[in-house]
Amino acid sequence: PEASRVSIAQKTVGRLKHLERLIQDTLLFARGEVLGRETFPVADLLAEIGHTFEPLTRSRTVEFSIDSQEHDVLLTGNRKALVGALTNLIENAVQAVEAGGRVVLASQRSGEQLLLTVRDNGRGMPAAVVERLFEPFFTTRSDGTGLGLAIARGVARAHGGSIDVRSVPGTGTEFVISLPLVEST
Numbered sequence: 001p002e003a004s005r006v007s008i009a010q011k012t013v014g015r016l017k018h019l020e021r022l023i024q025d026t027l028l029f030a031r032g033e034v035l036g037r038e039t040f041p042v043a044d045l046l047a048e049i050g051h052t053f054e055p056l057t058r059s060r061t062v063e064f065s066i067d068s069q070e071h072d073v074l075l076t077g078n079r080k081a082l083v084g085a086l087t088n089l090i091e092n093a094v095q096a097v098e099a100g101g102r103v104v105l106a107s108q109r110s111g112e113q114l115l116l117t118v119r120d121n122g123r124g125m126p127a128a129v130v131e132r133l134f135e136p137f138f139t140t141r142s143d144g145t146g147l148g149l150a151i152a153r154g155v156a157r158a159h160g161g162s163i164d165v166r167s168v169p170g171t172g173t174e175f176v177i178s179l180p181l182v183e184s185t
Contacts, residue, residue: 018143039076042068042107042114049086049105053094061099064090067106073114075179077159082179085155088148089118089175095141096122096173109181113161116177124169133165152177 046066057064075082086105093103097120106117125133125140132138134153139146149163152175156163161179 021145036078036080037076038079039074040079041071042073042075043071045075045079045082045086046105046107048083049090052087053090053103053105057094057103060094062094062097063100063102064094065102065104067104068108070107070109070114073107073109073181075114075181077179078155081155082159085152085177086116086118088152089177092148093118093120093122093173096120096124098122110178112181113178114181116179117174119172119174121172124171124173125167126169130165130167134163 046068050064050066053064090103090105097103102121104117104119106115106119108115108117129140133149135146136150137146153163156177156179159179161177164176164178165173166176167173
């Protein structure tokens, strides 16, 4: 029947889009470099992510907030790559929380570093999973590529920074990207 053909076609298109994302992620990971550096306010980066995630999280009844007092702080790097890394972290956090859960994107200055934190009050992860999180192709999701966190770490390192994770089963998870700062003028 026509309905089942349409259903099969939709599933096929969905899988092809998934494969296309996997290939794009793989290429980005394999390149391992961040091209096109610019200097921009952290506030702009956070606003861009806020515009992306507020409607999505509202539709899933997840509380999403941005906590930042760093309005005049400047970052130098590839804005698109940083947005991509934070997007990966926030998407994972949204997946990890139940309806009514909370995801926070925070920025905070710590000496000459900017700390970008994605925190959730979701299910958390056991230590054995946390140890493997940044391995390429390791995933706990049936639709995951296992490249999002490996790419996020590559982006942090390409910017002279790092990424750390703390997770407590049943309590939530926190990812912190540390990036070197450029002084504002």
